[in-house]
Amino acid sequence: MDVGLRQFVIDAWSWLNYKPVMADAGRPGNRSFPELVASWLPPHELRRLAAYKVLAAYDNNQAGQLAATSGDETALERRELGDAANLVDTALGYLLGSEQKIAVEGAEHADGETPKPGSTEAAAAQEQLRKWAEKELLTLRIQQAERAAVLLGDSVFVLAWNPEKQRPTLRTYDPGFFFPQWEDEDADFPTRVHLAWELPEDEDAGLKARVRRVTYELGPISEDIDVEGVVRQYPWEPGRPSNVTCYLTDAEWLLEDLKRGETLDRLPMDKAAFRVRSDGTELNRLDLMIDFVPVIHITNTIPDGGEHWGRSAIARVLQGLDELAATDSDSSAASATTGTPIIGLAGARLPVDRATGKPEQLKVEAGAVWQLGDSGRMDALDTSSQLAELRARVEHLLDRVASNSRVTAAGLGTLDASEVPSGYALKLALGPLDALVGAMRLAREHKYRLLFKMVQRLFQAGRAEGWTAGESFPARLSWAPHTPTDRAAVLEEVVQAYGAGVLSLETAVAMLMDAGYPIKDASEEVARIRAKAEQEAAIRMAEAAARQGNGDDEEEQAGEDGAPAPRGGVETKQKPKEAERGPVGESR
Template structure:
């Protein structure tokens, strides 16, 4: 009967676009999304890759260019003034916060009972902050967040750089990310195999045909040691290392250095420095390239023929063909923009539910542009004149028309229509902001003088607060994993500064995103600290989150305590220990403590005057004798 199929999935909010969803098949237009229909792309990823292209077109003001492939040249007249891009930039700024801080719990505590743990936490916090500064972490986060907010997903890749002696951080477009998700598990689980793949164009100057590059990270059982070599065709490959054969024993695989063979099960295990117990699994890296002409038959990104692959080689000469990374995790982090639904893996773009409003806004802008042409150059009707059909008439300064006895000029005023179109555009912009949950004050379109009070301003930011809370919740676990992976890579790379260090949980704290009244926060902190309901460490942390220019909380606390002489006096009265008081002030106690000379009070003599010390002594003696 030709019934229309109803497709409901993570990207069905784009089904209203004819170019994205065919009326009967529910598949994207092949001419508009040819890269999504490549032979190596799995069928389950076609709609996802097409969605990324549509969203990227909105971000770059190219929706009309994309629609032209189906609707013809008339679609290129669409006016796009960057409203989606402005929404993305605003949301990225809010979810990032004004600043980002790496915090290791316990590093800023000065009165802890275990000084060793506090020193270890402070040391790890210092090393992580140095790494973040060297690796330009805020910039990498900004790159990933713009992908996540605009497309719905962002991807981080961590790897050890032996030349720079630190973990490197890269961001990838989610269109290059192809995880192998479990069929019977939760889509939110960490995948056991991840592919990063993209096509390389033809390079005629170097004689290279179109190619496909795939980088694969896979968790698998620990195998015997391998070494770089070449096959019969001269391709670089890895081969197992074997022992020398003797007359009595055949060659057997060599167990890698640091690995142990379990005689009972025959499996190989190793002890990683960050784990309490040994593990039997490790992460393997494969970096290979295929010519697209060799990819024939029923294949996809997860089943490419290895006999056609050309494996890459890293800077140390190791062939990247199942290279053992000596890690028990895959150093690829997928960051969704929103909390994925149950049993789902992918996030959702912040523009998803407002795309139709953006389409209507673009149509209104297009109509406004056409109406402004007639407003600036009005239409004129001439009556009662001898009009020569071969002559063209134009309206401009100094133009003269010869009219008859009842002749007249009639102008058509289109400015009211233009005014209505502009007001309609403002309504659509407000509707889009409401759908995305971006109040006018966050977009900077509200006049501050029209805000009745600070409480009213805070209420207007309620939708934005819930939005950013949900977006940061989706990123909290991945931010923690990022810092955990960095610590493990430092240990795996055997960096001398990390020798003997045990990794600790670290947090990536994002700063405030709304206007903060620093004076009000200072008053709250001062009142609470004087009332002894919060510690000095908590007070400093609250000031840092409010945007006060405090670079290092621990050093700030030390500087405050170094001038807290009244607190030092109370500490001396309570403990009577000069060394602890000196440590509190950050100073060194004197080696010898001389007792102060007592000053005795001068008592009046019997004659009413003030006597000397001898008179006082005699008076005391006389009093004692009489007694």
């Protein structure tokens, strides 16, 4: 049965099927995605790459230009006012919170508690990881990678050991360059990963158009040598020999040398030009001396069963964004006729062009004077009511987009504060946003744990100072609260609970940190609080001792003056002294 569809597809990018440009992806002669007809691209990757380009067009207010390439000439008049980018940036801001910190399990404990075995080593590892994060600008890298993940659904981190810096380096890559090779669909991670992109022709430098491919591949250690059964002891798994290592290959191919069917995973190695490292080593199956692929794929959402790719934050509201753009275009046209209305004249004396002898066209402008006859009339077309309706429709569409994206009107800042009766009502309004951020952070939890595990192992493989053999410490990325908190209410709650003895000082400080108070390190803050309390206690004891000493002096003075000097609430009587006698026996 012909229902007017060329092909009905349900996959990770089927939410884009309504776009005509998706049907033309990869077809020779299409103007929307000319780069996707490259012979080296695998056919099954074309829909994913086309989806990335469509999403990037929305982010840059170019969705109309992209639609025009598929034959929609009216799309060039489309008004795009940054709603897609605003939605992406808002979701990104709530995901990241105010800050991110590396936390190693067991690194911190209460002062009064006995440290658990290994806590000293965990604290040292946490400090080293935080120093590495500061040197590698981890916060900046996370911003780069996570914006791509929120917008496109996917992002990529790549780690590499730098012998000069004596630390792992961290880079982010566009997910359009990322091509994992899954030999087993049920595997947790791919055993081979390609990072590939085209390099344009440079006539000035005499370089032809070419494709560059960087490959990470796991394989047996003895694959390239004649000895069988070679094993290696990796420092992160002492006592467990392994025969697996990771090979790195970095090469380029001229596009003119590639034939049909020589796709990304089948490029002819005899025509490859291998890159050379700064120390002169050719990057052709270079043994990295690690047993893992140092590439981390970040997904914006938890992939569906059987899928490996995430979904963009604006994926399911793209049609709503299209409606917003169309309404904005109509509003622009209506505002033009409202600000400069269409006027009909009857019985007017129109000026005549002396050159042509034809009446000149009148313009509506300030200071214009038109002469009308006795029966003359002027009528203006009033489109203000239509403009008001269009503005109301824009507000409706914004609420619909905010609701369906789960960012909510309160999260986007379009909710009128006067419409919120209480803080509890605002919390309920932000409920979908809380669930959205929780799901996004859950999708990333394991990936960042994996990233920090790889960082530790690269430090061990590079034999960096301070890193000894042993299993990696479980480290995670700690996110700050994504919504503002009532800091005054939290402070009051903490003071009351700690004063009543139902909260420890460590828990109280942790609650203040979660509320947004500028506390950098919980253990240091607890130590400062305890030190200040001990100092104040010592001052009070000294003052009490001083007051007690002053009281004893007053008692002694009172006794000399003959006044009663009670001590402990009991009066004491002194015996009268014997009368002194003179040398002749007379009393004095």
